[in-house]
Amino acid sequence: MSTARVLIVDDDVGLLEALPEALLLRMDGVEIDTSDTAADALERIRAVDYDAIVTDIKMPGMDGLALLREIEHARPGTPTLLITGHGEHDLAVQALRGGAYDFVAKPIDRDYFVASLERAIQVRQLDRQVEKQRLALELHARVLEHVDDGVFLVDGEGVVQHWNPAAHAITGLPPEAVLGRPADEALPGWSAVGASVPVASVPGPGSTEARTLPLEIDGRELWLSISGVAFDDGVVYAFRNLTEERALEELKGEFVATVSHELRTPLAAIYGSAQTLLREDIELDESRRASLLRVIAQESERLSRIAGDILLANNLDSGRLHLASTKVDVQQLVAEVVDEMRSLFADREDISLELNMPASLPPVSGDADKLRQVLINLVDNAVKYSPNGGRVEVVLEENESRLRLIVRDEGLGIPHGEQQRIFGKFYRVDPQQSRGVGGTGLGLYICRELVRRMKGRVSVTSSDGKGSIFVVELPLASAPQRQSDPQVGQRA
Numbered sequence: 136m137s138t139a140r141v142l143i144v145d146d147d148v149g150l151l152e153a154l155p156e157a158l159l160l161r162m163d164g165v166e167i168d169t170s171d172t173a174a175d176a177l178e179r180i181r182a183v184d185y186d187a188i189v190t191d192i193k194m195p196g197m198d199g200l201a202l203l204r205e206i207e208h209a210r211p212g213t214p215t216l217l218i219t220g221h222g223e224h225d226l227a228v229q230a231l232r233g234g235a236y237d238f239v240a241k242p243i244d245r246d247y248f249v250a251s252l253e254r255a256i257q258v259r260q261l262d263r264q265v266e267k268q269r270l271a272l273e274l275h276a277r278v279l280e281h282v283d284d285g286v287f288l289v290d291g292e293g294v295v296q297h298w299n300p301a302a303h304a305i306t307g308l309p310p311e312a313v314l315g316r317p318a319d320e321a322l323p324g325w326s327a328v329g330a331s332v333p334v335a336s337v338p339g340p341g342s343t344e345a346r347t348l349p350l351e352i353d354g355r356e357l358w359l360s361i362s363g364v365a366f367d368d369g370v371v372y373a374f375r376n377l378t379e380e381r382a383l384e385e386l387k388g389e390f391v392a393t394v395s396h397e398l399r400t401p402l403a404a405i406y407g408s409a410q411t412l413l414r415e416d417i418e419l420d421e422s423r424r425a426s427l428l429r430v431i432a433q434e435s436e437r438l439s440r441i442a443g444d445i446l447l448a449n450n451l452d453s454g455r456l457h458l459a460s461t462k463v464d465v466q467q468l469v470a471e472v473v474d475e476m477r478s479l480f481a482d483r484e485d486i487s488l489e490l491n492m493p494a495s496l497p498p499v500s501g502d503a504d505k506l507r508q509v510l511i512n513l514v515d516n517a518v519k520y521s522p523n524g525g526r527v528e529v530v531l532e533e534n535e536s537r538l539r540l541i542v543r544d545e546g547l548g549i550p551h552g553e554q555q556r557i558f559g560k561f562y563r564v565d566p567q568q569s570r571g572v573g574g575t576g577l578g579l580y581i582c583r584e585l586v587r588r589m590k591g592r593v594s595v596t597s598s599d600g601k602g603s604i605f606v607v608e609l610p611l612a613s614a615p616q617r618q619s620d621p622q623v624g625q626r627a
């Protein structure tokens with residue numbers, strides 16, 4: 136134990152000399168200061184953090200009890216022993232009630248006095264140690280409050296003992312739902328995943344590689360990069376959220392699969408048609424030759440459209456795409472596109488493509504080519520996702536200084552929960568093509584981005600199985616520019 140500092144306060148100067156001598160003889164490692172008045176003692180106490188204080192209870196000016204109260208105030212927790220006169224039991228009791236550590240009655244029993252003082256010093260030094268550790272812990276806890284990684288502690292019994300704010304933010308589980316509960320119970324999926332988390336026996340970088348593992352919380356799958364460090368009382372786990380990265384990875388994988396499938400289908404048709412045309416062993420009549428050549432032309436067109444979409448999406452992402460902003464005669468443009476689409480889908484006799492628009496409409500401001508592309512995508516989708524045929528209607532109308540371009544179909548429809556997501560890049564409602572319709576998932580993403588760049592918005596209304604309505608709203612060329620940034624809207 137380090138040197139202990141003790142202050143003795145007594146107006147009896149004789150005792151003030153005798154006591155330290157007696158103590159120094161019997162105790163090791165103590166340093167003793169003395170004061171003959173309470174006022175002087177208080178000054179010292181304010182300057183030095185004593186391990187114990189011994190004071191006479193009866194002194195002129197300020198008595199021991201008053202001094203005790205001052206010590207409580209200036210140095211709370213400092214053990215104070217009071218020296219009481221013979222028979223002053225009441226005072227002694229009062230002193231103990233007032234927070235004194237112990238009392239020693241005169242004449243002083245030296246053995247008792249030394250033992251009590253030693254105990255007092257020990258208590259004080261232990262208190263100090265505990266306080267130091269508490270501060271250190273508090274500091275660590277405060278550091279943990281501010282890290283971006285989720286951190287939690289599971290003790291030897293498997294109970295969660297610490298759960299930092301990042302852990303709350305990442306998982307959505309508040310501390311009160313987790314702390315003090317078995318990890319297997321508080322963290323759904325932990326029982327399955329916990330054992331796979333790499334746990335190092337020494338802390339520090341490189342001691343173990345984190346693993347990316349899924350944890351299902353409230354029906355939400357989280358991918359966490361997680362590792363642990365074991366210590367005497369349990370394991371501290373640290374994790375970060377890789378859900379988005381993971382989703383992007385999956386999306387990329389899906390995209391590669393979809394695109395290669397989408398490329399292979401027209402390629403196979405082109406290859407097959409060309410091979411048939413090249414065969415010398417069979418006689419092809421004119422109409423058969425023409426239909427094979429049409430397949431080659433149509434499928435090549437499809438291939439170049441896919442390549443174009445990929446390039447365009449990439450340009451939109453990188454901000455390399457610049458749109459013209461001119462007055463566009465939408466009526467003429469829409470009529471042309473509808474005509475083109477009618478001949479493109481000539482073989483879809485189950486589809487009737489209709490156009491409804493007023494006799495005259497003011498021009499919109501935008502990029503004619505890009506607007507054409509938006510319309511082609513929407514009409515193409517309307518036909519594509521109407522495998523059982525039906526009416527596809529294109530409507531143009533003016534509404535509060537905006538032009539509305541509506542594409543309505545009677546096809547498969549879009550489940551409510553998917554209606555926002557279909558505008559996402561690569562997003563397809565049915566990537567496995569169980570409904571038998573192919574695509575890259577880029578069409579609506581491109582539509583949304585192009586329309587947004589023309590200061591317009593695109594929205595969808597649909598119910599599963601009952602067809603869909605896509606609405607593109609664009610500012611009329613005469614309309615004042617809106618300040619707000621129009622986004623994809625959704626009306627159910």
Ligand code: ADP
Pocket residue numbers: 516517520544546547548549557558562563564565573574575576577578579580602603
């Ligand atoms: P793609 O058609 O290449 O898959 P899109 O971005 O054009 O990509 O469309 C995304 C998804 O939205 C499609 O996979 C489809 O599930 C859904 N979708 C788009 N238009 C319609 C529509 N008119 N009817 C039903 N579903 C549609």
